[in-house]
Amino acid sequence: MQHIKMKSADSENNCQKSKKPISPVLLFIIIAFSVGLGFVVGNYKYQITAAIGPVFGYKAHAGSLDVSSLQETYNALAGNFDGTLDIKSLIEGASRGMVAAAGDDYTIYMSSKEVIDFNNSLTGNIGGGIGAEIGIKNNKVVIIRALKNNPAEKAGLNADDIVLGINDQSTDGWTVDKAVSNIRGDAGTTVKLSIQRGSEIKEFTITRAIIDNPSVDSSVVDGVGILTISRFDEKTGSLARLAAQGFIKQNIKAVILDLRGDGGGYVDAARDVAGLWLDNKTVMTQKSGGVVQDVITTGNNAILNGIPTAVLVNGGSASASEIVAGALRDNNAAKLVGEKTFGKGSMQQLASLSSGAELKVTIAKWYTPNDTNVDKNGFEPDITVTLTQADIDRGFDTQLDAAKKSLGF
Numbered sequence: 001m002q003h004i005k006m007k008s009a010d011s012e013n014n015c016q017k018s019k020k021p022i023s024p025v026l027l028f029i030i031i032a033f034s035v036g037l038g039f040v041v042g043n044y045k046y047q048i049t050a051a052i053g054p055v056f057g058y059k060a061h062a063g064s065l066d067v068s069s070l071q072e073t074y075n076a077l078a079g080n081f082d083g084t085l086d087i088k089s090l091i092e093g094a095s096r097g098m099v100a101a102a103g104d105d106y107t108i109y110m111s112s113k114e115v116i117d118f119n120n121s122l123t124g125n126i127g128g129g130i131g132a133e134i135g136i137k138n139n140k141v142v143i144i145r146a147l148k149n150n151p152a153e154k155a156g157l158n159a160d161d162i163v164l165g166i167n168d169q170s171t172d173g174w175t176v177d178k179a180v181s182n183i184r185g186d187a188g189t190t191v192k193l194s195i196q197r198g199s200e201i202k203e204f205t206i207t208r209a210i211i212d213n214p215s216v217d218s219s220v221v222d223g224v225g226i227l228t229i230s231r232f233d234e235k236t237g238s239l240a241r242l243a244a245q246g247f248i249k250q251n252i253k254a255v256i257l258d259l260r261g262d263g264g265g266y267v268d269a270a271r272d273v274a275g276l277w278l279d280n281k282t283v284m285t286q287k288s289g290g291v292v293q294d295v296i297t298t299g300n301n302a303i304l305n306g307i308p309t310a311v312l313v314n315g316g317s318a319s320a321s322e323i324v325a326g327a328l329r330d331n332n333a334a335k336l337v338g339e340k341t342f343g344k345g346s347m348q349q350l351a352s353l354s355s356g357a358e359l360k361v362t363i364a365k366w367y368t369p370n371d372t373n374v375d376k377n378g379f380e381p382d383i384t385v386t387l388t389q390a391d392i393d394r395g396f397d398t399q400l401d402a403a404k405k406s407l408g409f
Contacts, residue, residue, distance in 0.1 A: 232265030237272025264319025
C-alpha cells in the first residue's frame with residue numbers, strides 16, 4: 001500500500017513539473033491554424049459538404065451563383081420605390097422565385113410557417129376543430145361523417161346532417177373550404193352550428209379540440225372488408241395492418257382498398273400497405289437520370305395475400321396511393337376501379353435551410369414493378385366508373401358498388 005501511495009505522489013509531482021507555459025510561437029501557430037480552419041470552413045463549406053456528403057448518403061452542390069444581377073435589381077428597387085421595403089420578405093421572395101424557376105411543380109420553397117403546415121398535413125394534425133368531414137350535397141354544406149372520438153361525434157352530429165349556418169352565418173353558396181375554415185379555430189373555443197336533420201332544425205354549440213384524425217378507417221359490410229386510407233403517414237402501415245388483422249378475425253371474403261382522394265405521403269408507408277398483400281415482391285423502383293437508385297420490396301407477412309381485392313381510385317389518388325395501386329395491379333393482387341389517377345410519378349426530399357425554411361426537391365422518378373412511370377399520365381382503372389355529383393346527392397356510391405360487383409358481391 002505504501003508503494004502505491006508513493007507512486008501516486010510521484011505521479012502528481014511529475015504532473016506539476018510538466019505544467020509549463022505554452023510558448024508564444026506555439027500559441028501563435030494554434031491561433032493561426034484555428035483562424036485558417038474557420039476561414040476555410042466558412043468560405044468553402046459547400047465544397048466541403050459536397051465532398052463528404054456522399055459518404056453519409058446525401059447529395060450536396062459546391063457551385064456558386066452570381067447574384068450581382070439580383071443586387072442590381074435590389075438597388076434599382078430600393079432607390080426608386082415609394083414605400084417601405086421588408087428586407088426579410090424580399091430575400092424570401094427571391095428564394096421562392098429561384099426555386100419556382102426550376103420549372104418543377106413539386107420542387108418548392110416553404111417558409112417556416114409553411115413547413116409547420118406541411119408537417120401537420122402529413123400527420124393529420126389540423127389544429128382545433130370538431131372532427132367532421134365536410135362535403136357538398138344538393139348545393140348544401142353537409143356532414144359526410146363524424147370522426148370517431150372527436151367533438152362532432154360526441155355532440156351528436158350524424159352523416160348527412162345539413163349545415164345551414166355556422167356562427168349565425170348562412171352557408172348558402174359556400175364552398176367546402178369556406179365552411180371548414182369557419183368551423184376550425186383554437187382548441188377550447190366554441191363554434192355554433194345550425195343543423196337540419198330531416199324536417200327538424202337543431203342548434204349545436206361544440207367546443208373545438210385538437211383533432212385525432214387517423215389515416216386509416218375500416219369496416220366490414222356483407223363479408224367485405226373496406227379499408228380506407230386518407231394519407232400515408234408514419235402510422236399508416238401499423239394502422240392498416242391492425243385493420244387487416246381485424247378482417248381476418250371476421251373471416252372476410254374480399255377486400256376493397258379505398259384510396260380515393262388520397263394525395264400520398266411516405267414511401268415507407270406505401271411499402272407497408274402493399275406488404276399486406278405482397279410477399280417479398282417489388283413495390284417500386286427509384287431512378288434518377290434513368291439510373292436505378294433503389295428497389296423497394298415488401299416483407300414476408302402478407303396476411304391478405306390471395307384474398308380477392310379491388311382498389312378504388314380517382315383523380316385525387318396520387319403519389320404513394322399510385323405506388324400501392326400500381327404494385328398491387330402489376331403483381332396481379334388487385335384490380336383498379338373508379339377513375340383515372342392523378343399522375344405523380346416523382347419523389348421528393350426535404351432540405352432544411354438555416355432560416356427555418358425548407359425546400360421540397362424532386363430527386364428521382366419512381367416506376368411500378370412492370371417499369372411504368374405515371375407522371376402526368378396516371379393509371380387508367382381496369383373498371384372505369386364515374387362518381388357524379390348527382391350520385392352523391394342521392395347518397396349513391398357507384399364506384400363502391402362496382403368494386404363489390406367485381407368481387408362477386
